[in-house]
Amino acid sequence: MTPSRAILLTGASSGTGMSSGTGQAAALRLHRAGWPVYATGRNLEALAGLAAEGIQVLHLDVTDEQSMIDAVDKITAEHGAVGTLINNAAYSLNGTIGETPIEEVRRQFETNVFGLSRLTQLVLPGMRAQGSGRVVIMSSIFGQFATPGRGYYQATKHALEAIGDSLRHEVSGFGIKVVLIEPSPVLGGFVPMSVADLGMSGQEKTGLYDDFWQYFVDWHGAYRETDRPTGRGRMAVRAETVAKVIEKAVSSDNPQIRYRIGVPSRLLPRMRWTIGDRLFEKFVRAFFPIP
Template sequence: MTQSRAILLTGASSGTGMSSGTGRAAALRLHRAGWPVYATGRNLDALADLAAEGITVLHLDVNDEESMAAAVKRVTDEHGAVGTLINNAAYSLNGTIGETPMDEVRAQFETNVFGLCRLTQMVLPGMREQGGGRVILMSSIFGLFATPGRGYYQATKHALEAIGDSLRHEVARFNIKVVLIEPSPILGGFVPDSVADLGMQSHDNPALYKEFWDHFVDWHQAYRLSDNPPLRGKLAVRAENVAKLIETAVTDPNPRIRYKIGIPVRLLTRMRATIGDRNWDRFVRAFFPIP
């Protein structure tokens, strides 16, 4: 069986709201390089610009098994199997560990972890049958360490690191390659404009960390998308550059296990291993917003 070149990509909506813009940028880049791309999202209207480029767009909600099955069937009917799955759909839940309602925590894991796992399960049989394939997991610098205020989101990215490592060994004999992408903070990705944008109206005792959340919003403004980002924003990466790295992960005959992009993800992970846990905690308290 000839291996499929078809790419199924989740979370392809433009870079607003819950999206970093990486999915859209990757869809465009891979399409323009000649790959058959199926760009998916929960809202087809938000994918209209990709459709105008000639990209096939499909409705796919990683919390809706029927929509996932329909998307996989469409690709399989037209190409024999999904050749590459890019698990990009995700959102960032803001909130402290002690005050975030558990239904919101479960919803975060349903989207960022459980839906991703189920969709991966759906494409694996076709990949095995055709004798190969590729699964790309969008992790993060925050899959390697955590900070206050987004611990549950960061836990989902930690989970992807473990899932990727386990899956890689399980499917290697079928010539299926599993790749983790670990970007530094992405300009414009998950950046709040105000405390109200954090969506914590249902959280317990919102005044408990009021000063922290005010600082949290101000601190993240350095990562607003702009031509000349200030201060910390200069170390962030752009969605287009992450998309270029995704293209490498798709096309390299022997891809790396992990691709890191940006100075922070390269520097901070080495730094933590060098200075030890207590000094790392001191660094986190000095650099990141702390209650």
């Protein structure tokens, strides 16, 4: 049995608030490199540009199990199995730990963790049967530490780090490789123009953190300018850069366990280990928005 080369990529829709554009960039790059790519998302209209490039597009909502089953079944029927799963679909929930409605927290985990976990479960039998496969998990620099205002989103990325590390050991004997990708902030990936853009289900109306949320919006302005970034924006990465690393994670015979993209993602884990938790905490308070 010839192993499948088919790639199932989630979160390829652009302009939906579900990704930073890395899914679309990765789909294009892999397709142009000759891989059979199935780019998926909740909104097929948002995938029209990829379809025009000749990429197979499918409806897939990681909170809808039947849509996941249908996508995996289609690829299996056409290629024997899913060869590579790129778990990219995600969104960022903004809110403080104490004020975010718990139903919003559940929705965040349903998309970023539980949906990813279920889809991974669905592709593993085919990978085991063919004796090979690859699971690529899009984590984040914020899978390494957390900051105020996005703690639940960052908690999902911490969860993915554990899932990836556990899964790697569990499936290595079947010829399946598991890769975590930890990008630094992506230019254009999180650019609220106002507090209203944060989509916090009215929690900003409590008044407890008004000054913080305004500063939060202003602070992220450094990542709005994608052509000529200044200040902190110069340390951010572009979606195309992340896509290039995804291609490396897919095509390498011996991929790295983690790909840390950009200076912040490579530097901060070493910095924390070197200076210790208390000094790192002071760094977080000095650099990031703090209530």
